[in-house]
Amino acid sequence: MADLNINLGGLALKNPVMTASGTFGYGFEFEDFVDLSRIGGIIVKGTTIRHREGNPYPRMAETPSGMLNAVGLQNKGVDYFINKIYPDLEKVNTNVIVNVSGSTIDDYVETAEKLAYLSHIPAIELNISCPNVKQGGMAFGTCAGSAEEVVKAVRKAYPKHMMVKLSPNVTDIAEIARAVEFAGADSVSLINTLLGMAVDAKTRKPVLSTVTGGLSGPCVKPVALRMVWQTAKAVNIPVVGLGGIMNATDAIEFFLAGASAIQIGTANFIDPTITMKVIDGINEYLDENGFGSIKDIIGALEIAD
Amino acid sequence: MKKYMHDLVITANEKLNNQYFLLKLTLNSTLPDMLPGQFAEVLIDDSPTTFLRRPISINYVDKQKNELWLLVQKVGDGTIKMAEYPIGKTLNLVYPLGNSFSNLLPNKKNVLLIGGGVGIAPMLMLGADLKEKGFEPVFLLGARSEKDLLELTDFTQYGQVFTTTEDGSHGEKGYVTQHSILTKQKFDKIYTCGPTPMMKAVASYATKNGIECEASLENMMACGIGACLCCVEDTKDGHKCVCTEGPVFNIKDLKWQI
Ligand SMILES: Cc1cc2nc3c(=O)[nH]c(=O)nc-3n(C[C@H](O)[C@H](O)[C@H](O)COP(=O)(O)OP(=O)(O)OC[C@H]3O[C@@H](n4cnc5c(N)ncnc54)[C@H](O)[C@@H]3O)c2cc1C
Ligand SMILES: Cc1cc2nc3c(=O)[nH]c(=O)nc-3n(C[C@H](O)[C@H](O)[C@H](O)COP(=O)(O)O)c2cc1C
Ligand code: FES
Numbered sequence: 178m179a180d181l182n183i184n185l186g187g188l189a190l191k192n193p194v195m196t197a198s199g200t201f202g203y204g205f206e207f208e209d210f211v212d213l214s215r216i217g218g219i220i221v222k223g224t225t226i227r228h229r230e231g232n233p234y235p236r237m238a239e240t241p242s243g244m245l246n247a248v249g250l251q252n253k254g255v256d257y258f259i260n261k262i263y264p265d266l267e268k269v270n271t272n273v274i275v276n277v278s279g280s281t282i283d284d285y286v287e288t289a290e291k292l293a294y295l296s297h298i299p300a301i302e303l304n305i306s307c308p309n310v311k312q313g314g315m316a317f318g319t320c321a322g323s324a325e326e327v328v329k330a331v332r333k334a335y336p337k338h339m340m341v342k343l344s345p346n347v348t349d350i351a352e353i354a355r356a357v358e359f360a361g362a363d364s365v366s367l368i369n370t371l372l373g374m375a376v377d378a379k380t381r382k383p384v385l386s387t388v389t390g391g392l393s394g395p396c397v398k399p400v401a402l403r404m405v406w407q408t409a410k411a412v413n414i415p416v417v418g419l420g421g422i423m424n425a426t427d428a429i430e431f432f433l434a435g436a437s438a439i440q441i442g443t444a445n446f447i448d449p450t451i452t453m454k455v456i457d458g459i460n461e462y463l464d465e466n467g468f469g470s471i472k473d474i475i476g477a478l479e480i481a482d
Numbered sequence: 483m484k485k486y487m488h489d490l491v492i493t494a495n496e497k498l499n500n501q502y503f504l505l506k507l508t509l510n511s512t513l514p515d516m517l518p519g520q521f522a523e524v525l526i527d528d529s530p531t532t533f534l535r536r537p538i539s540i541n542y543v544d545k546q547k548n549e550l551w552l553l554v555q556k557v558g559d560g561t562i563k564m565a566e567y568p569i570g571k572t573l574n575l576v577y578p579l580g581n582s583f584s585n586l587l588p589n590k591k592n593v594l595l596i597g598g599g600v601g602i603a604p605m606l607m608l609g610a611d612l613k614e615k616g617f618e619p620v621f622l623l624g625a626r627s628e629k630d631l632l633e634l635t636d637f638t639q640y641g642q643v644f645t646t647t648e649d650g651s652h653g654e655k656g657y658v659t660q661h662s663i664l665t666k667q668k669f670d671k672i673y674t675c676g677p678t679p680m681m682k683a684v685a686s687y688a689t690k691n692g693i694e695c696e697a698s699l700e701n702m703m704a705c706g707i708g709a710c711l712c713c714v715e716d717t718k719d720g721h722k723c724v725c726t727e728g729p730v731f732n733i734k735d736l737k738w739q740i
Pocket of ligand 3: 702703704705706707708709710711712713714723725726
């Protein structure tokens with residue numbers, strides 16, 4: 178049994194496996210399939226200052242080895258979360274992290290301030306990379322200046338661990354990561370979905386009501402790995418890797434590329450027990466290859482010079 | 483209701499016609515309880531084009547044989563693959579999912595089950611359940627032509643069966659909503675599943691005649707367990723998840739233009 182504990186910039190994880198926002202509900206949806214307390218961290222749905230109905234149906238298109246979504250941050254708002262959902266989450270014995278999104282900087286700040294009071298929420302994940310909303314979202318995360326501005330503002334309002342989720346829809350991920358680190362982020366997570374599109378040739382119409390949507394699943398893994406590797410080299414804060422992780426081997430690849438922890442997203446839809454399998458699989462890999470700790474393989478990619 | 487992920491074994495794969503097949507599956511332990519209207523998310527073998535699971539209604543549960551039936555129409559890669567699955571192959575299911583058709587109140591004795599196309603699938607399980615509870619369900623099944631009317635002998639075990647076909651090869655010619663039974667007999671409750679235009683026509687008939695009506699929707703799904711919010715239907719109460727708050731809805735809650 179290898180040591181799977183990770184100190185993620187002050188946030189203690191019992192293992193480096195977390196669930197990606199928007200793909201694991203509030204965790205309870207998976208209770209029949211997994212022991213929630215075994216997961217390193219549960220990142221719950223994108224939460225905004227006010228209730229959002231999200232985008233109209235259809236919001237999903239299956240694509241080769243992946244899917245496009247255009248959910249558009251449907252959620253009942255932060256107050257509802259605090260009053261109705263948080264009391265149940267308090268009973269979940271692991272890190273529960275809230276993914277925070279907004280249309281304006283004030284939205285982000287106000288939401289983060291409210292969440293700071295919740296003792297059982299040790300961290301937030303700042304989503305500056307949602308491609309499915311008209312205002313804000315990804316716009317903040319695709320330019321170093323605005324990314325820095327929003328992270329700085331939230332930093333002042335939120336004293337606990339602040340993970341910032343980066344968008345892959347940029348030319349230079351390292352530049353954005355450095356800006357976010359400079360602004361006070363404790364860690365960065367990447368990647369959010371890649372902006373994509375699906376067309377129905379039969380009807381000559383877009384498949385999604387929003388025309389474009391966010392691509393996820395194994396088809397994005399090579400892009401995600403590349404960006405995690407570039408980011409890990411560029412910053413000193415821990416990097417949380419995600420994008421297309423379907424099994425333990427995929428997860429190991431992200432650790433080797435420099436991730437200190439990983440998140441599992443779309444794979445939860447295919448196999449609702451996948452988090453348990455990935456935790457067990459990482460442990461087996463470490464044992465089989467003679468590593469005593471997960472830390473031994475973080476960034477251990479061997480590149481010939 | 484507790485949900486499970488199980489590997490079930492195919493005991494039969496019956497080709498009903500060029501388009502439809504019936505899969506019978508069993509489990510090495512007793513099958514979990516399932517309700518009429520619920521569905522399973524079926525994993526299709528690793529293939530890039532069938533990445534997500536496929537939602538399929540529970541057609542029938544044979545408790546004596548510990549068998550679960552899925553009635554499937556071939557429409558694309560996933561269902562075409564399933565049609566070729568041999569006996570003995572295992573199929574991974576996440577099930578039972580969704581709500582169910584609501585329980586019939588004793589004062590709503592005259593109940594009509596309207597199914598169209600592959601939408602007849604959940605009607606068999608519902609009919610069997612109603613019969614077991616002492617009701618006398620009446621079935622009205624619609625299809626393009628006689629060869630597309632499936633499981634008729636199974637349906638007759640649980641109640642009277644009326645049919646319509648578009649070409650008049652079986653029962654009355656036309657659509658289900660044109661069938662004469664609707665004018666001859668008075669119903670207090672209608673349950674329906676089928677193509678959306680058919681369900682809307684049924685909903686419109688039910689509304690005009692003051693009959694309570696529930697419809698089972700087939701929105702596109704990714705997770706099937708309420709986690710992704712991809713399958714939503716716009717209802718009078720906002721976006722609702724078809725996979726957890728449905729697939730069965732009372733038509734008065736829907737925003738259908740009827
Ligand atoms: C709750 C629920 C219960 C269902 N029950 C049954 C059932 O008992 N028997 C059955 O044969 N089918 C059922 N369906 C529909 C079935 O899920 C789809 O036909 C199937 O997913 C298509 O997969 P495919 O790979 O063969 O086709 P794809 O290649 O994925 O698609 C082929 C065509 O089918 C259409 N399609 C795909 N998914 C759906 C869907 N969810 N609803 C409607 N059209 C779709 C696509 O628009 C496309 O044009 C049900 C769907 C839902 C949501
Ligand atoms: C249906 C769906 C909803 C999502 N919602 C959110 C969200 O609310 N906030 C967020 O930061 N990311 C959201 N994401 C992105 C995922 O968290 C993740 O970054 C992305 O899917 C890539 O990982 P994966 O390939 O493992 O799924 C969503 C993804 C999907 C598929
Ligand atoms: S399909 Fe994921 S919420 Fe319904």
